Every structure is written in C-alpha cells, then in structure tokens.
Amino acid sequence: MRILYLLGLCFGAALVLLFLGRAGRLGRQKAAVLALAWAAAGGLGLTAAVLPSGSLYGPAVTHLEAPGPAASGGSAQLALTFDDGPYEPFTRELLDVLREKQVRATFFLVASQAERHPDLVRRIVADGHTVGVHAWRHRDFLKLDDAEKRADLTRARAVLERLTGRPVRYWRPPHGFRDPAAMQTARDLGLTVVTWSTAPRDWTGIAAGDIVRRVVKEAEPGAIVLLHDGDSPYYRASRQPTVDAAGPLIDTLR
Ligand SMILES: [Zn+2]
Known part of the structure; x- marks a missing residue:
C-alpha cells in the first residue's frame, strides 16, 4: 500500500466528517474534533515522510554524531x-x-x-x-x-x-x-x-x-x-x- 493513499484516506476522512457535521448527521463539535484528529494524523504522516528530520518511520541521520x-x-x-x-x-x-x-x-x-x-x-x-x-x-x-x-x-x-x-x-x-x-x-x-x-x-x-x-x-x-x-x-x-x-x-x- 503506497503511503500516499493512506495519507489521502486520512484527509478524505476529515472532509467526510466535516460534511457529516454540517449536514447534521453527526454532532458538529464531535465531527470537528474527529476531523481534526484525522487531519492531524495525515499531516503527521506526511511530514514524517518528507521532512529531513522526520523519524516516525525510522531514524535518519541529519548531523554528524561527533563533530x-x-x-x-x-x-x-x-x-x-x-x-x-x-x-x-x-x-x-x-x-x-x-x-x-x-x-x-x-x-x-x-x-x-x-x-x-x-x-x-x-x-x-x-x-x-x-x-x-x-x-x-x-x-x-x-x-x-x-x-x-x-x-x-x-x-x-x-x-x-x-x-x-x-x-x-x-x-x-x-x-x-x-x-x-x-x-x-x-x-x-x-x-x-x-x-x-x-x-x-x-x-x-x-x-x-x-x-x-x-x-x-x-x-x-x-x-x-x-x-x-x-x-x-x-x-x-x-x-x-x-x-x-x-x-x-x-x-x-x-
Ligand atoms: Zn536527488
């Protein structure tokens, strides 16, 4: 599974939750909190993948250990x-x-x-x-x-x-x-x-x-x-x- 799909799912879930909140199918506050959580998870996953210092998926060396x-x-x-x-x-x-x-x-x-x-x-x-x-x-x-x-x-x-x-x-x-x-x-x-x-x-x-x-x-x-x-x-x-x-x-x- 490509991680881009997973991250897309996170952001997609956030949008669906916001929509459900606006449509009255879910409490607005609850929908907003859940949407924020999914968006945050997606954002965290994305930054870990692209930031040089991201370590969520494993360590990356960014500095010399003993200059x-x-x-x-x-x-x-x-x-x-x-x-x-x-x-x-x-x-x-x-x-x-x-x-x-x-x-x-x-x-x-x-x-x-x-x-x-x-x-x-x-x-x-x-x-x-x-x-x-x-x-x-x-x-x-x-x-x-x-x-x-x-x-x-x-x-x-x-x-x-x-x-x-x-x-x-x-x-x-x-x-x-x-x-x-x-x-x-x-x-x-x-x-x-x-x-x-x-x-x-x-x-x-x-x-x-x-x-x-x-x-x-x-x-x-x-x-x-x-x-x-x-x-x-x-x-x-x-x-x-x-x-x-x-x-x-x-x-x-x-
Ligand atoms: Zn290159």
Missing part, C-alpha cells in the same frame, strides 16, 4: 554531501576542487548514471571520498509500490558496490522522501539513512555566491550540507554554480 577533528587529522566540523551524480563535467571539476582543498566529501550516486561513468566513480573512490546510494533511477519513492522500492534500492546498491569494490552503507532517498516500506528495505540492506540539516537549494539555479552565503548562514557544527553535482533524472541543468561555490565555501568555513 570535531577527524581521525585523518583534518577538520570534520561539517559534512559536504553531493547528490545526483556522476555528471560530466561538473563531478570531475568538483573533484578537482576537493583535491586541491584536500577535503573529503560524500557522493550519493544515481547508480544508472554511475554505470555510464565508471571512470568518475573510480575517481571518487580513489580520491578518498565516500560513496552512498541515492537510487537506481531518480524517482519519488512515495510514488513507488513496495516491490519497486526494494528492487530499485537493491539494484542500486549492488551496482555501486560492484563499481566501487566497497560496501555501500549510506542511503539518501531521492528528495529525502521515505515511508515505512522504504525504511524497512534500507534496514534489510543494512543501509543507514542520511538526510541533511542544511540545504542551500542549489538545484534552483542560484548563483555560487548565494550558495556560499546560505550555507555559511545556516551551517552549525556537525551540519550535513546538501549540494548537487548532478541533475537527475534529465541531466540538463548546469551545476557550475555548485562547483564554483565549493572552493570559496571551504575557504570560508575553515
């Missing part, structure tokens, strides 16, 4: 994460910036795209970055049935483990959307769900300077920052502003 000096000797006050790649030429250019700045990041890859660019995947691993799974194809998991969710995530992780030669332990759901079935699949695959605490909305085409300003303004110690080196599913948009923001952002945060 501070990393084992490598570098600073790990916050985590830069990049979604939807690999995507030429932006992933390659971003990797150049990260290498120059000696910063390691996490890339949540779209596995079907990774299959087209195995060289970029190898470069991500060789440069010491972490690869997480985003999806096989970039779809809204709330709109998939349970079997489709399981098939997508299972295939995506298997492909990324083959391409990287390493276990893949982290999952960022497309759009951050997840429901109980998706969370159960992640648990079965041993994946930790990682969302974010800071999203400068770089996918909206804002300038590099605005990306830097938004992150610097919002990011507290331990923040997980959501950025995009890819443009799934169509791969049309430029990610140049994100690439251009990476260097100044790192310099400012240091």
Whole structure:
C-alpha cells in the first residue's frame, strides 16, 4: 500500500466528517474534533515522510554524531554531501576542487548514471571520498509500490558496490522522501539513512555566491550540507554554480 493513499484516506476522512457535521448527521463539535484528529494524523504522516528530520518511520541521520577533528587529522566540523551524480563535467571539476582543498566529501550516486561513468566513480573512490546510494533511477519513492522500492534500492546498491569494490552503507532517498516500506528495505540492506540539516537549494539555479552565503548562514557544527553535482533524472541543468561555490565555501568555513 503506497503511503500516499493512506495519507489521502486520512484527509478524505476529515472532509467526510466535516460534511457529516454540517449536514447534521453527526454532532458538529464531535465531527470537528474527529476531523481534526484525522487531519492531524495525515499531516503527521506526511511530514514524517518528507521532512529531513522526520523519524516516525525510522531514524535518519541529519548531523554528524561527533563533530570535531577527524581521525585523518583534518577538520570534520561539517559534512559536504553531493547528490545526483556522476555528471560530466561538473563531478570531475568538483573533484578537482576537493583535491586541491584536500577535503573529503560524500557522493550519493544515481547508480544508472554511475554505470555510464565508471571512470568518475573510480575517481571518487580513489580520491578518498565516500560513496552512498541515492537510487537506481531518480524517482519519488512515495510514488513507488513496495516491490519497486526494494528492487530499485537493491539494484542500486549492488551496482555501486560492484563499481566501487566497497560496501555501500549510506542511503539518501531521492528528495529525502521515505515511508515505512522504504525504511524497512534500507534496514534489510543494512543501509543507514542520511538526510541533511542544511540545504542551500542549489538545484534552483542560484548563483555560487548565494550558495556560499546560505550555507555559511545556516551551517552549525556537525551540519550535513546538501549540494548537487548532478541533475537527475534529465541531466540538463548546469551545476557550475555548485562547483564554483565549493572552493570559496571551504575557504570560508575553515
Ligand atoms: Zn536527488
């Protein structure tokens, strides 16, 4: 059962109760209280599915557990994460910036795209970055049935483990959307769900300077920052502003 149907039922029940109250088939006050309860249940279920920090369906990591000096000797006050790649030429250019700045990041890859660019995947691993799974194809998991969710995530992780030669332990759901079935699949695959605490909305085409300003303004110690080196599913948009923001952002945060 897709959770969107269940949530729709909640809001539908609230409307029916309000109608019954107005029609005099149910006490108005009683109808209003029941309608409010159903609407609240629907609202709670929906926010748990779409909010990065929602934990009703299972835990999602939004911050680093122990911000501070990393084992490598570098600073790990916050985590830069990049979604939807690999995507030429932006992933390659971003990797150049990260290498120059000696910063390691996490890339949540779209596995079907990774299959087209195995060289970029190898470069991500060789440069010491972490690869997480985003999806096989970039779809809204709330709109998939349970079997489709399981098939997508299972295939995506298997492909990324083959391409990287390493276990893949982290999952960022497309759009951050997840429901109980998706969370159960992640648990079965041993994946930790990682969302974010800071999203400068770089996918909206804002300038590099605005990306830097938004992150610097919002990011507290331990923040997980959501950025995009890819443009799934169509791969049309430029990610140049994100690439251009990476260097100044790192310099400012240091
Ligand atoms: Zn995405």
